[in-house]
Each structure stands twice: as C-alpha cells, then as structure tokens.
Amino acid sequence: MDDPLPPPTSPEQLPATRPFKGRGAASNPEGRFESIRHQAEDDGWQSALLDEDAPRPPTCVTEERASSVISRNDSPDIAFSQAINPYRGCEHGCIYCFARPSHSYLNLSPGLDFETRLRAKGNFAEVLRAELAKPGYAVSPINIGSNTDPYQPVEKRWRLTRAALELLAECRHPCTIVTKNALVERDLDILVPMARERLVQVFFSVNSLDNHLAAKLEPRASAPHRRIKAIRTLAAAGVPVGVLVAPVIPALNDKDMEAVMAQAADAGARCAGYTTLRLPYELKALFREWLALHAPQRAEHVMSLVRQMNGGRDYDSDFATRMRGQGVFADLLRRRFEVACRKHGFGRARELVLDTSRFVPPRKASPQGELF
Template sequence: MRNRPARGATTNVTSSRIALPAQEADGDWLDWRETVDGAEPTLRTSVAIERPRTILSRNASPDIPFDRSINPYRGCEHGCIYCFARPTHAYHDLSPGLDFETKLFAKPDGATLLRAALAKRGYVVKPIAMGTNTDPYQPIERDWGITRACIAVLAETNHPLTITTKSDRVVRDIDLLVPMAAKGLVSVTLSVTSLDPKIARTLEPRAPHPEKRLSAVAALAAAGVPVFVSISPVIPAITDHEVEHLIERAAQAGAKGAYFLPVRLPHEVAPLFRAWLETHFPDRAGKVMAIVQSLRGGRDNDPAFHSRMRGQGVWGQLLATRFAIACRRHGLTGGHPRLRCDLFRPPAGAQGELFS
C-alpha cells in the first residue's frame, strides 16, 4: 500500500462480488511493467461513452427522500475514499479502487433521454435528485456538460430538482438555477467534510478546496438559491472535531440548513478505507475503526434501513447531540423546502403537449 498523488484509493483490488475473475492471467513481463524505462506510468483519467436506455434511476429506499435520480457519469474523479458508490464499478468488471476514480463513463445522451422520459404519457412529477451516486460536477463536467444539459431540460419543463455536489462548479449554472429557485423548483447542497487542507487533500483528493465550496454556498445564497451544507461523512478521530466549526462556517456563508452522516463502509469500501487509514493515519487507524464499529453495531458497516444513516450507541448519540446544539446556536435549523410539482409542462414538441 502506498500513497498516489492526487488519488484517493491506495489499492486497486479486484472486486469479488459480481462474477469477476479471481485472478488475471499474466506473463512474466507483467512483473516488470511498472518499472519499464525506470519510471512508473502516470495514472491518467480515461472517459468511455455509455449509452444507457434511460437516464432516470429509481429507488424505493425508505430512508432516502427521493425516488428518482440522474447520474450523468459513472465513476468519480474526486476520488473520495469513503464513497459508497465505489462498488458499482464492479458491474463493468472494474475495481472499486483506482479504477473507480480513473476509468470513468459519460452518458452524452443524458439530456435526450431525460426529455423522452418526461414526455411519456402518464409521467408523474416528483423531484429528481442529482449527485446521489457520483458527483454531477466532477472535473469532466467541464468538457462534457451533461449535467448542465440535463438541468436545462428540467428548467425548460419546470421540473423540481435537488443537487448535491462537492464542487464549486455548480455556480457555473447559476443562470439556470436562479429562475428555477424563484419558482420553488430547486435546492442545492454542498458537501464540506473538513476545513483542513491536508485532510481534504487525502480524503477527497480531486474535489475543490473546502473554501471554494463555502464560497459557492455564499454565491448561491446571495443569488436566492436555497442552499444547504452536508457535513458528510463525519469520520471519528479524523474530522469529528470540526463539526461545530463547519456548522459555524456554513451559517456565515448563508446556508439555510445542514445535515450530517457518520461514515459508511459498505462492501469493498471498508478494505479501501482501512488501507487509506494505514497509509495516511497509521497512528490512529485502530482507534478510528474501533469507533466506526461502535457506530455500526460491531461491524464495519450497518446496512439496515434508517440506522445506517444515523449510527448507533454512545458515539451515534454524541454526534447527533453535538450537531443539533451547534445548528441551534448558529441558526441552521431550516429544512429542505418542499419543491413545487404543479408547474411541470412536458418538453416542447412532446406528445404530452397535444393532450394538455
């Protein structure tokens, strides 16, 4: 295990969950492929095109406040070591480790597929969530613009939208978001996990600096877009001491509210996280995992509905109490607004308009 500059995972183990081969056939030359010409090859980000049949993903989880979402990309260059979406890369026979952050997939037909979905007769309007699996404003959005194209369709049709991101790039789309906010159609959440640049650099290596994210909160709030701050995940003995300060800074930036989640380590995320701890925080790796397990009923992860989002035991109660007190102190008691669903109009030219 070793640290790779600007990458989150320290390993690239093969997933064993979804019928992947136990080992890769190789020749003797593979033993030396990383030392050819005396240098290790640089890990570069690659983007492949994915052509899904639909852009809307559905869920029926009782502890998630939305039933549909859009993921313009698969994989995420931000490289957040704790990302619960990492195991999904196994569906492409790729590792949840370094592959997840370097071998990405873009869905350039996203806006077209969205327009078709919204035009279907009988479509029932409920808020669409973006940023639920991988970040819609990760660096490749700068070139592909799929997130912006999808938002443009939602703005055109007056469809409600929630966005969660770690990137200040969301401010680029403020021209679309402000009119939607004026109609009660959108809210944005910025995730800020730590204000310590060193921790942020290893925890979320390619996400924007925390101060940039707080600046984005301020810009959105000043423009009238309802904006919230997510202090998620809180990592015991690594970032939990920052909870109160993060809430203070969120309030100063103009956030309407805040929420938090204790760190979750499903499937292959747990060994990746353990390797990260041993690399970056070897002095407290055992302590961190002991507290995580106390939060998760003695395991690395608690998959049960409801409790997986809160944490258990003394540590779970302590985090919840500290968070609630800090929010009251700084006036961050606002909940997410109820977005309007009654303004929706099918896309221009869609069959649905013929019957309106």
C-alpha cells in the same frame, strides 16, 4: 468514444505501498463479482516504478448510450424518490464514497478504476426528455448527484449536468443538487431563475475545513474553503443552499462538525444535514488501506469507533441506522449536530418544499423539428 489516453495502471502491477498524488485509492482490487484474483508481490525489481517519477493513472472517459436515466428508490432514510446521475465513476476520488462498489457492475475495480475509468452518458438529456414526456410520469423532485458528483472535473468538457438542468428548467421540473465542486457556479444563469420559482435547492458536502486532510480524503474535489465560498456565491444570488457534513469519520474529521456548520451558516446556508461513514462491500478494505497509508497511528482507533457505531461490524445496512450509526458515539454526534443547528438557526435538509405544480411535460424530440 474513448479519450486518447492510455488505460490506468493495471492492479496487479503496483502494490499499494504508497498513495498516488491526486488519487484517493492506492490500489485496484477486483470487484466482488470477479472469479479471478490477482496478488501483487514486490520482488525488488519494481522498486524503480515506486518513486516520485512513476507514471500516475490518467483519467479515461468512455461514452455510453443510456436506455434510461431516472432511478427510483423507496428507502425510508433517503429524502428523495427520484435521481439522475450523468456519470458512472467519479474523478473526485473520495476514498469514503459509498458508490465505489457500483463500479463492480461494469467489471471494473472500485479502487483506482472508479476514479480513473469513467463513463459519460452521452445521450443523457435526450433520454431524460423522453422519460419526462411519458404520459404516466408522476412529478416529484429529482436529485442530481445521488451516486456520483454531477460537477466532477469531467463535467467541464461533457456538460451533461448543464444539459439536464436546461431541460428541467424548460419544463419547470423541481430538482435538488448535491456536490462538492464549485463548478456549480457556472450554471447560475439557470439556477437563479429556477430558484425564483422554487424549483431548485443546492447542497454542498463539506466534512472538514482541513485542506491537508481533504486533499487526501477527496483529492480532486474543490478545497473546503472554496466550497464555502461557493455557498456564499449561490446564496447571494438567491439560490437556496444547504450544507451536508458527510460523511463524519470518527477520530478523523468529526472535530470539524461545528466549525463547518458555523462557516456554512455565515456564508448563507439555510439548512444542514449529516451522515456517518458507510463502508459497504469492497469499500471496507479500500478504506482500511487508506488509513494504513495516511493515518497509520490512528487507524485502529478509527475502525474501533466505526465498529461501535455499526453494531460491532464495519458496516450495518439497516435502514434505521446506516446513515447515523448507533451507540454512544453516534448519540454524541447527533446531540452535537442538533445543538449546532439551534445555534445557527438551521432547518433540516429536507424542510424546503419545492414546487411540483409548475411542471409542463417536454415535447418529445422530433426529426422534423418544431414550428411553434
């Protein structure tokens, strides 16, 4: 069902002349599949709507019924072959999120819609149970949060991620979690027993230690220092934790790579990984708009380095280079990362081997319940 909230401000009503507090995108461009385009023009009559008291787009969550929840991939540059995502869209509002263009499949905008018009898969755990119970199911670690963050703020109410973890723990299925929200601490009662059986590993994405920058890049994610604290909490409880410096944006947050890894190591992280900025489809224009609003003086320099790392384009989808880039600047990042890994004794992010031998298929749900 829909939350009793008004829909977000329509894209054609407000030109992107200023950012919205608490949101990453400043506009709502049409998705790439739309046949109609709207062009906003400020004729002076809307100036009253552009002050600090202008209404801000609220978050609206719609429940949907999923037919399947496990997605599979054979990409050579991705460490997992199975993933689940309880939500479509993400309230964290990270402007760099490579998943933004996926909202176009819902006839919604990759801009403000992606972070304000969310979909929650209400039958998530039920469908996951049915898929894990299939006779031909082959066990391999499932990643939770490959597309959108499983611990984004709406998880507090919907608890879909927790329901999935409860099921995975019940049938001893290994999983990895990627998040940038300290809400994961809530589920320590599930994660700690799973960790004892080598069934879980948690990765925190931390790409900067600058709170002011993070508040603009990823406005509704936990602050960087809070994520470091969460790493310490999970590590102290015995849950294996890794840090992902992702994405590294040249001339914007790349200076923090070593500092992030140092603080994560001190907090108890065991391994590390990094990726460079990826700008597929509509994300190119959204990120350029963000730069114009938040970092106008260095916008051209940032994009010049991005193009250098992508063979002269804003984005290169080649599996061999899309995660790490190419060229001189990309090589420098790689060397810096390797030096920091050696200094702090980090293993690579995919080195921990989770145990797939303990899996017990769950029983299919029965309207008659269970006697034993």
